[in-house]
Amino acid sequence: MTARVALAPSVTRDDIISAAYNLDWLFERKATAENPVDTFVSDDEKTQIDVVHDDVVSLDYCVVKGEEVNVKDAVSGIRESLETVSSADAVKAYKDASSGPDKISALYLLGVASGDDPTNDAVATFKRALSDDDEDVRQGAIVAIGYVGGAELQKLLEETAANDESEAVRKDAKLMLEGLVRHSS
Numbered sequence: 001m002t003a004r005v006a007l008a009p010s011v012t013r014d015d016i017i018s019a020a021y022n023l024d025w026l027f028e029r030k031a032t033a034e035n036p037v038d039t040f041v042s043d044d045e046k047t048q049i050d051v052v053h054d055d056v057v058s059l060d061y062c063v064v065k066g067e068e069v070n071v072k073d074a075v076s077g078i079r080e081s082l083e084t085v086s087s088a089d090a091v092k093a094y095k096d097a098s099s100g101p102d103k104i105s106a107l108y109l110l111g112v113a114s115g116d117d118p119t120n121d122a123v124a125t126f127k128r129a130l131s132d133d134d135e136d137v138r139q140g141a142i143v144a145i146g147y148v149g150g151a152e153l154q155k156l157l158e159e160t161a162a163n164d165e166s167e168a169v170r171k172d173a174k175l176m177l178e179g180l181v182r183h184s185s
Contacts, residue, residue, distance in 0.1 A: 001068040006113035007060045008083035019081035046070045057108035087113045091121045104140035111144030123152050135166050142172045149180045
């Protein structure tokens with residue numbers, strides 16, 4: 001099983017290292033410029049925790065891999081030890097956003113926080129963002145959808161690729177759709 005946990009933008013690398021220590025994770029590999037991922041393993045070595053430093057969306061998040069029970073335990077430990085962002089938190093941030101950059105930041109959080117199974121509210125938020133007057137917000141939604149995938153969001157990308165007023169947005173939606181289709185096959 002694999003799970004992804006979005007970390008709040010305020011979480012620092014020192015916070016992550018401290019949480020890892022408190023959770024008895026063993027440090028396995030340090031992030032580099034070529035591979036921006038800190039890798040930890042649980043003390044029983046049954047669970048791998050990758051802390052991804054994602055420059056595309058300027059966010060950090062954890063990808064937890066292992067058997068279901070171990071992944072659930074690790075995710076619970078992360079949520080108890082660090083400030084995290086849920087899909088509902090990100091939807092609220094989008095609704096509260098008053099500027100294009102704030103909307104884009106909220107969309108990136110939503111993409112990372114949604115995992116592989118977006119909520120109805122997340123899908124509705126992406127749909128709303130793909131019809132925003134601001135082209136940058138629409139492109140931000142396309143990038144964020146790339147972190148989620150799924151049939152409903154692929155349909156939204158198809159509609160955007162066919163109908164958006166901006167050639168750049170149509171092109172980006174088509175490219176993301178092709179990537180998602182390739183990834184899901």
